[in-house]
Amino acid sequence: MNEQDILAIQALLATPKKIAIIPHRNPDGDAMGSTLGLYHFLLRNHHFPVVVSPNQFPDFLAWMPGSETVEIFENNKKKVSKILEEAELVFTLDFNALHRVGEMENVLNTLKVPFVMMDHHQSPDDYAVVTFSDVAYGSTCEMLYHFICSLGKKSQIDKTIGTCIYTGILTDSGSFRFPKTTGTTHRIIADLIDLGVENSQIPALLFDNSSFDRLQLLGRALQNMKIFPEHKTTYTTLTQKELDQFNFIKGDTEGIVNYGLSIKGIVFTAIFIENAEEKIIKISLRSQGDFDVNLFARAHFNGGGHQNAAGGKSELSMEETIIKFENLVRTLKI
């Protein structure tokens, strides 16, 4: 954050305010970690914050401190619209285009109060009075740590805030593996451990929390995988029928896409997940190295994200989506 942004934030936070803090739809560990971390920070600074999520967060994040206070737009649109309309300041975290909140965008578009964006995706939209946007960071949670330090309030980062920040850094870095994991990332993690953050417990809460059904669903996705060795690509699919068969709940498909990269020589992978209710195929894309899945998602599947992790969607059927994808793969020179 530059000096001007810091001064602008300090001015916005100079008096206690009702503040709405918003993650993207289908919030992940970084979206929940950054919004809840900011929530606890603003509480300590005598504000009246509320985290407003466009839809339900996954069960594997329900242990996070403050998650019980999160208001879910889809569960009570009237009540949550009122909270948004009464907010004096809005923070949007871990996304940079208002359509990422889904239907809640209609309410956000009516608000006249200042917005602050904190995000690490490419190509931010221009809706905020302060746009703290930087693709160099591996997570919004790491940005939140720097944000709090820039305001001169590092001493307020305690075990609770630290737990939220740790969670987002851990999940968005693929457990400290992705290329944007820096020495600074590890120094922040070291600081957080010194504050008492439970660094061996949190990964267990996040990753060793599966149901039997979830593992069976993973097995099905692995069985469905197709490989294009000459294009260094794999992909897999899960239909709504398969999701229903294994009693899918939100979060069950998290991380499955990464298995496609674990095969030797593969640098591009995708998972296609049918959502019958929304009549879309949700797509997650991952790559290793130079192949830019953000550009691929933007060009072909109405999406975006980062160079090595992106997503998008298709309104075609699963069969048609797969034909489109396979045809694209056959043109790739990776």
Ligand code: 5GP
């Ligand atoms: P995931 O595959 O885990 O859902 O998302 C990977 C990355 O791509 C995340 O940074 C996420 O924000 C971004 N992403 C996923 N889906 C979409 C989408 O439909 N549109 C855009 N712009 N970004 C997406």
Ligand code: MN
């Ligand atoms: Mn993120």
